[in-house]
Amino acid sequence: MESTTRMQGRVIKSGKAAGRALVSPEPIGFLGGVDPDTGVVVEPNHPLNGQSVAGRVLVFPTGKGSTVGSYTILRLARNGVAPAAMLNAQSEAIVAVGAIIADIPMVDQLAIQFISDGDWVVVDGDAVEVYDQSTVA
Secondary structure (H helix, E strand, O other): OOOEEEEEOEEEEOOEEEEEEEEOOOOEOOOOOEOOOOOEEOOOOOOOOOOEOOOOEEEEOOEOOOOOHHHHHHHHHHOOOOOOEEEEOOOOHHHHHHHHHHOOOEEEOOOHHHOOOOOEEEEEOOEEEEEOOOOOO
């Protein structure tokens, strides 16, 4: 039996995307925290350190850090290593602007605690469907 969770949030950047969830319990700072050439999280002591955001649905509570983080997100997209989509509990301006200029679907005001690392996530506008990783091959 397939376990699906459906959520509706606030659209920051509309679009459609799907991919495996990469979930962080901590905020992400893109400037200095994610390598814009590789998409790998490089922030020391961050729970996602060493993991790539490329092609994943990146799930994290909120962003943090410098306004230049928006341009880091744009560089990720230009280098082909950006997340497929981004989901937040509460968006903030840096990540929102980054998603908009990089054309990455983004939704916030979501109960992200119901998304686990590896779940298959489909984003379509304000609708988010989460398929439990144990039910998806």
